[in-house]
Amino acid sequence: MNSGTSYRQSRQRRRILQLLKETHTHPTVDWMYQQLKPEFPKLSLGTIYRNLSILTEQGLVNKIKSGSTFDRFEANTGTHYHFICESCGCMQDLEMPVRKDLNDEARQFTNFDVQKHQIHFFGLCSDCRSKKTAD
């Protein structure tokens, strides 16, 4: 990546972060590429990947292993839970408070040093839900 030395600023990286900040859809690399391509006609996928990993390293962005074959990203770096629609695959934030007590509970059942946890809820999003009842 960039061992030790300082980072410069680039239009591309600035826009990638900005784009992540103004959306709540947990975008994929490909989606971001499509979005920014008109603006940077010579944009390459490698640039997206490299900058996302720099931004992640800097703590400005979260990489989400969504359970699909591809990763998702978000600028919302605070801990929170996710809902994933099993029909359309969309991923949405849950406002639900984080249950740190679950870590304590987990500790009671092991001798592991449990530090954090992640919850993914699954089901049907509101859109897919109404589509289903419409037949």
Next chain:
Amino acid sequence: MNSGTSYRQSRQRRRILQLLKETHTHPTVDWMYQQLKPEFPKLSLGTIYRNLSILTEQGLVNKIKSGSTFDRFEANTGTHYHFICESCGCMQDLEMPVRKDLNDEARQFTNFDVQKHQIHFFGLCSDCRSKKTAD
């Protein structure tokens, strides 16, 4: 896969299931391949993948998207939570009871049809923990 018609029996599939039943390490495809290769010298990776997906379809096996670049599998098909060591990457079952009430709680914060959830706990496993204090 095999639409409608019945499955035959094969030594390979039988052994793949058996192997999964006698281990608790949530094996990767590659590990299973290494294990069974001596027993089936002409074994191919495709055979492991195909049979795991048949067994999964039959509900005898769970595919786990572990958050790594590769998938893991288990014959323990009941719902349960996992602990993942951030140092060595091992994955272990938690005896902790499943909190179905979390689904209800999640429903209060959305209009989604929340059906199930998954929890991954992270930290240091007992082995890595003791290695760390040993310096």
Next chain:
DNA sequence: ATTATATTAATAATCGTTCCGATTACTGTT
């Protein structure tokens, strides 16, 4: 402006997984 080097675009390489065609192995029928 000159310089040093971080960043880029383009492309090749890698990784885990799925797909394919030719061959082999089951299983039920004559």
Next chain:
DNA sequence: AACAGTAATCGGAACGATTATTAATATAAT
């Protein structure tokens, strides 16, 4: 026991997502 039908196999090619390489370009400091 020979046969026919068709799953299951092997080996390798193809695939999609990601990472690595390299020469050209952009950025920031002097």
